[in-house]
Amino acid sequence: MRIRRMGGGLDLPVIGLGCMVMPGFYGPADEAESIATLHRAAEIGVTHLDTSDAYGAGRNEELIGNAIKGRRDRYVIASKFGNTRTPDGKPAADGRPDYVQQACEASLKRLGIDVIDLYYQHRVDTSVPIEDTVGAMARLVEQGKVRFLGLSEAAPDTIRRAHAVHPIAALQTEYSLWSRDSEQHVLPLTAELGIGYVAYSPLGRGMLGGEVAGADSIGEGDRRREHPRFQGDNLAHNLALVDKLRAVADAKGCTPAQIAIAWVLARADNIVAIPGTRRVRHLEANAAAAEIALSAADLAALDAAFPPGAAHGDRYPAAQLAMLHH
Known part of the structure; x- marks a missing residue:
């Protein structure tokens, strides 16, 4: 697996493993299959595991902790804090310095490890100056509980201010053929500041993988049912986009x-x-993408088929969308 350098000297494989789906966000959970996938990941060089205390209210961190027991040194573990809920269940963020410390210690315990390799603020808390939040995160580095710092879905000004307090190794946002918003300001800024960019949902929450055939293929309890891109006319339009992607894929084998x-x-x-993914076969297929070289003609065809804004519908429900880019 090829390696790329993020900020501060953090090296990551070009393809890591997003673990959000394991607790059952997109269909039923399968702990045994998830653990098999986590073990197989290390064998094929997909050593970067990305989780959060928000995934299954900590259950995903516990699952990973069980899976990596006795093999911790084979993985780069990334986790996140601050993506919370109000008592009535609405999306919220918490960046208070005391909370940062408490959240990290709770994640370390669930993961069963002594240090988190890459620790993100999952959602920016607009009620707390970013300098205060990142200052608390920097203290975690000083304490030896965290190696590198990251931000998720942060606005350019926030990234600059955070980076001035302590080097930010990685910025994580959604990025794919149908989610290209970050190309305008965020991606250029990461290059300018020497920050790595971690693209989550590169398959458009599974849509670009070609396995969503229509509304009936998204089961009850699957969170994608709440997402505008997977509803009604938006879904029909977006499925047609996937047909264009499939044409390029077929030509490349x-x-x-x-x-x-x-x-x-x-x-x-x-x-x-x-x-x-939580499935070994998908993990192996995704990892093989690291070896695919796209020609200038391939890239031009994809850009023509998926210009910015090509997908119909917002990428999150309204309440979650309001938590982004602060």
């Missing part, structure tokens, strides 16, 4: 998912992708 991942990796040298 690859799957649509592999082409979508290869496109993300081709955008800049500081990008790594973390497609999520």
Whole structure:
């Protein structure tokens, strides 16, 4: 597996493993299959595991902790804090310095490890100056509980201010053929500041993998049912986009998912992708995308088929969308 350098000297494989789906966000959980996938990941060089205390209210961190027991040194563990809920269940953020410390210690305990390799603020808390939050995160580095710091879905000004307090190793946002918002300001800023870019949902929450055939293929309890891109006329339009991706994939002898991942990796040298899965077969197929070279003609065809704004519908429900880019 090829390696790319993020900020501060953090090296990550170009393809990591997003673990959000394991607690059952997109269909039923399968702990045994998830653990098999986590073990297989290390065997094929997908050593970067991305989780959060928000995934299954900590259950995903516990699952990873069980899976990596006795093999911790084979993985780069990334986790996040601050993506919270109000008592009535609405999305919220918490960046208070005391909370940062408490959240990290709770994650370390669930993961069963002494240090988190990459620790992100999952959502920016607009009620707390970013300098205060990152200052508390920097103290975690001083304490030896965290190695590198990251931000997720932060606005350019916030990234600059945070980076001035302590070097930010990685900025994580959604990025794919149908989510290209970050190309305008965020991606250029990461290159300017020497920050790595971690692209989550490079497969458009599974849509670009070609496995969503329509509304009936998204089961009850699957959170994608709440997302505008997977509803009504938006879904019909977006499925037609996938047909264009499939045409490029067929010409290359690859799957649509592999082409979508290869496109993300081709955008800049500081990008790594973390497609999520809980299945070994998907993990192996995603990892193979690291070896796909897209020609200038391939890239031009994809850009023509997926210009910025090509997907119909917001990428999150309204309440979650309001938590982004602060």
